[in-house]
Amino acid sequence: MAVQVISMSNTYLRTFKRRRGFTLVELIVAITAGAIVSGSAAMLLLNASRFRAETAARAEMVDMASVGLETMVRYIREIDQDECPGDPSPCLNGNAQIDTAAESSIVFDTFGFRLNGSNLEMSNDSTVTWQPLVRNVSEFTLTYFDRTNIELSSLPLNASDREDVRRVQIRITLQIANETLPLQTSVYLRAFMGEVLSDP
Numbered sequence: 001m002a003v004q005v006i007s008m009s010n011t012y013l014r015t016f017k018r019r020r021g022f023t024l025v026e027l028i029v030a031i032t033a034g035a036i037v038s039g040s041a042a043m044l045l046l047n048a049s050r051f052r053a054e055t056a057a058r059a060e061m062v063d064m065a066s067v068g069l070e071t072m073v074r075y076i077r078e079i080d081q082d083e084c085p086g087d088p089s090p091c092l093n094g095n096a097q098i099d100t101a102a103e104s105s106i107v108f109d110t111f112g113f114r115l116n117g118s119n120l121e122m123s124n125d126s127t128v129t130w131q132p133l134v135r136n137v138s139e140f141t142l143t144y145f146d147r148t149n150i151e152l153s154s155l156p157l158n159a160s161d162r163e164d165v166r167r168v169q170i171r172i173t174l175q176i177a178n179e180t181l182p183l184q185t186s187v188y189l190r191a192f193m194g195e196v197l198s199d200p
Contacts, residue, residue, distance in 0.1 A: 054179060061136070061174045061181040068120055068134035069170060072113055073187045076168050079108045081191045095163035096189060102156035104140050106168070115140040120172065138180070139173035147192070166192050 022030070081094035100107035105114035112123040114130070120137045121130040144152040145167040152161045166189055173182040 057176050057179045058181060061176055061179060064134050064136070065172055065174050065181060065183045068172065069183060069185050071122065071133060072170055073185060075111050075113075076106070076108075076170075077187050077190045079165075079189050079191065081189075082163075094191070096165045096192070098157075098162040098165055100156065101142070101144055101152075101162050101165060103142060106142055134172070134174070136174050136176050137172060138175040139171065139182075141171040143169040143171070145169070165189070 080097045082097060096108075098106065098108045100112070106112065107123075107127055110124060110126045112127045112130075113133070114121055114123075115137060116130065118135065118137050119132045120134040120140055122133040123130045144155075144157060144161070144165045146152055146161075146164040147166045149167070152164065154161065157165070167186060168189075169184065169186045171182070171184045173180060175181075
């Protein structure tokens with residue numbers, strides 16, 4: 001009987017020793033599964049971080065471009081027309097008072113806008129000095145239209161065509177890193193609204 005008890009104890013000890021650790025295959029499978037889970041989690045975090053950075057960059061570009069466009073629209077809308085002889089009020093079917101009308105620059109009264117490198121600049125002292133209005137500009141295009149909405153395409157416009165300008169279309173594209181944002185707006189010169197209202 002005693003011999004049998006000893007034999008059972010040895011079997012129990014051998015089984016206990018065998019079960020208390022991982023086999024090499026189990027260890028490799030566990031490490032592989034852990035690496036896959038960790039890699040997936042890292043990719044999710046990386047994608048979320050990249051998406052947040054892209055969203056922040058796009059929001060910043062929208063803010064900058066909106067401020068620039070709003071400023072340009074506010075000033076371009078107020079371009080004057082000439083006065084009738086002996087009458088201080090603007091003439092109906094008058095001439096727009098624009099000094100320069102090019103593809104990427106416009107000058108009128110004491111104001112001007114132009115693209116200089118990657119900066120959209122503004123002047124309020126008859127082009128003596130220029131201040132940056134919007135940075136990171138990859139494209140800035142002005143298109144001019146007459147009273148009948150025909151594009152005046154011979155840029156820079158000559159004096160006669162500049163006088164005929166009634167609407168200005170503004171296109172601006174910003175680029176920060178890999179993010180690109182194109183925006184466009186159009187503005188009708190306020191001084192000539194009477195022409196529109198007087199058309200049959």
